[in-house]
Amino acid sequence: MGNNSTEYFSTRGNADILDFAGVTLTGLAGDGGLYVPTHWPRFTPEQIKAMRGLDYVALAARVMAPFTQGVLSEDELQGLCKAAYGSFAHSAIVPLKQLDSQHFLLELFHGPTLAFKDVALQLLGQLFERFLSGTDKKLTIVGATSGDTGSAAIDAVAGRDQIEIFMLHPHDRVSDVQRRQMTTILAPNVHNIAIEGSFDDAQAMVKRMFGDRDVNGPLTLSAVNSINWARLMAQVVYYFAAALRLGSPDRTIAFSVPTGNFGDVFAGYVAAQMGLPIERLIVATNVNDILHRALANGDYSVSGVTPTAAPSMDIQVSSNFERLLFDLEGRNGAATLARMKAFEASGQMQIGPEMRSEGDIFISARADADDMALAMRWAYEHCGEVLDPHTGIALHAARAEMIAPHIPVVTLATAHPAKFRNAVERATGVRPALPQRLANLFEREERFDILPGDYDAVRDYVLAKAVR
Numbered sequence: 001m002g003n004n005s006t007e008y009f010s011t012r013g014n015a016d017i018l019d020f021a022g023v024t025l026t027g028l029a030g031d032g033g034l035y036v037p038t039h040w041p042r043f044t045p046e047q048i049k050a051m052r053g054l055d056y057v058a059l060a061a062r063v064m065a066p067f068t069q070g071v072l073s074e075d076e077l078q079g080l081c082k083a084a085y086g087s088f089a090h091s092a093i094v095p096l097k098q099l100d101s102q103h104f105l106l107e108l109f110h111g112p113t114l115a116f117k118d119v120a121l122q123l124l125g126q127l128f129e130r131f132l133s134g135t136d137k138k139l140t141i142v143g144a145t146s147g148d149t150g151s152a153a154i155d156a157v158a159g160r161d162q163i164e165i166f167m168l169h170p171h172d173r174v175s176d177v178q179r180r181q182m183t184t185i186l187a188p189n190v191h192n193i194a195i196e197g198s199f200d201d202a203q204a205m206v207k208r209m210f211g212d213r214d215v216n217g218p219l220t221l222s223a224v225n226s227i228n229w230a231r232l233m234a235q236v237v238y239y240f241a242a243a244l245r246l247g248s249p250d251r252t253i254a255f256s257v258p259t260g261n262f263g264d265v266f267a268g269y270v271a272a273q274m275g276l277p278i279e280r281l282i283v284a285t286n287v288n289d290i291l292h293r294a295l296a297n298g299d300y301s302v303s304g305v306t307p308t309a310a311p312s313m314d315i316q317v318s319s320n321f322e323r324l325l326f327d328l329e330g331r332n333g334a335a336t337l338a339r340m341k342a343f344e345a346s347g348q349m350q351i352g353p354e355m356r357s358e359g360d361i362f363i364s365a366r367a368d369a370d371d372m373a374l375a376m377r378w379a380y381e382h383c384g385e386v387l388d389p390h391t392g393i394a395l396h397a398a399r400a401e402m403i404a405p406h407i408p409v410v411t412l413a414t415a416h417p418a419k420f421r422n423a424v425e426r427a428t429g430v431r432p433a434l435p436q437r438l439a440n441l442f443e444r445e446e447r448f449d450i451l452p453g454d455y456d457a458v459r460d461y462v463l464a465k466a467v468r
């Protein structure tokens, strides 16, 4: 690690300190915690003003450079971002649309797999290539998906020589388009596993494999989920992009974010720590509302996962909430470790009012099926916009929360509506067509294995199939 490298430590305080290349390749910290930079870098208002007019690639490199210091220069980052975002179907990469006098949509779904995950995962694919090339290292990626991370990660690494990927999704709980986007990629380094269980079960198995010496020893594991710091870092950029277009830093902005694993909205929190004037981050959940309960009244208690029409948000245990808890605990690793261990044992955690008030940039709202459908209908009938269900939930929250009328509220549009054609048709009467690049998706051959929701079965499968 170079002397001036940005350093990363674990939220649980008991893992190796790494530089940017180290955290990117490692994924989950050795003590089970999540890596974060040892301090949040901060831009002055003048530095943010100087970002006005940069195109997305140049902006991305400028915003991310403080996190890659000592490992990648801003110029090197620009080269990687250019390669990553070349496959996006919109020249603005993340176009911003106005809905009414206060509300805006930030479209994050113009990447190859039609969800916001591409913004980070296309870059992560480039980063892996950069850090592995010239070495004889081989990475085995184990990931869990409730529908979108899976295809975006597979697209980013399919066919790469030094990487093999095992992606777990909950059987029959993702949309047919989402499943086919993963299971029709037949590259030999891609393994799709449908597990009998929920996304939470899949995510727990993935984390357990990282700590299992019988797996993470013979294999060198890495992560594509948002437990990997590089994922979040790339997502910080679009908060800057939207806010700059709306007049930041001279104006404060609110964002409404459809939330499941707390990664996307945590990236907004990071943008605020870096000096972007964010008025509020609205955490929008579906009926799997643990985050809404936690932020509204301190009750972070797990209940069963209910399948909904917004399946990518059918999550209860939100990985990145630990990164927020770490900050709310005053960045105290021992306190965070004790809190997380107690939660893992009991499935319950109380967050006191003083601690919640430290995180008062967040507000939250929960949308049920009717709220979601009404918001989707409003967007279609009043603005001519066909939204996917996840975006519908965030738009419901954006309109329900009382944000002062002079503050623009940007709803993150996280997926293309065609990924959820049946739910969109039920809500709006419109059946969105698949974009040209996926037009023959339903004619392609699928390949995946179905496994019981049992850790040993999944671990044995990975060990048997992985090429060492």
Ligand SMILES: Cc1ncc(COP(=O)(O)O)c(C=O)c1O
Pocket (backbone or CB within 6 Å): 115, 116, 147, 148, 149, 226, 258, 259, 260, 261, 262, 263, 264, 265, 312, 313, 390, 391, 414, 415
């Ligand atoms: C379309 C869509 N919207 C929202 C979310 C929730 O994002 P996060 O898990 O980062 O909170 C997901 C899943 O990550 C998703 O796929």
Ligand SMILES: N[C@@H](CCOP(=O)(O)O)C(=O)O
Pocket (backbone or CB within 6 Å): 144, 145, 146, 147, 148, 149, 150, 224, 225, 226, 227, 260, 261, 263, 312, 313, 319
């Ligand atoms: N909603 C996600 C769940 C995984 O979240 P991640 O951001 O941690 O990868 C999905 O679509 O897979």
